[in-house]
Amino acid sequence: MAPRYSDEFRRDAVRIATTSGLTRPQIASDLGVGVSTLNKWVQQHQSDDLMSGPHEDVEKENARLRKENRLLREEREVLKKATIFFAGQRA
The missing domain is CATH 1.20.5 (Single alpha-helices involved in coiled-coils or other helix-helix interfaces)
Structure with a gap:
């Protein structure tokens, strides 16, 4: 069964992925998550931002x-x- 990550952990991972300047494979490795998982979180975050309205x-x-x-x-x-x-x- 896949590990469950808290919302706070996901938000922090997205923040790091979008602001640190590191590559996503580096970040995923450092955090112990898959690159595809991190990419999915970032994509979800971006769509959440778009839906929040300007x-x-x-x-x-x-x-x-x-x-x-x-x-x-x-x-x-x-x-x-x-x-x-x-x-x-x-x-």
Whole structure:
């Protein structure tokens, strides 16, 4: 019988899959779930978001997008520094 995962676990897995920048196989392996299971959870989450309508929780969505934007900027800065570092080692 397949293991049962709590709603909280599923939400956290979807959040990680959509915001971490890691590949889904990596995330699935780290969490101990199948890739197809993780993909199904993400797909269900996306359809749930679409059904909630554009007017619900706009402020909450804006806050989430700001947080995601900040995370992406931080990741970009790290990658820029890494590029400069590794370019200097080759010279």
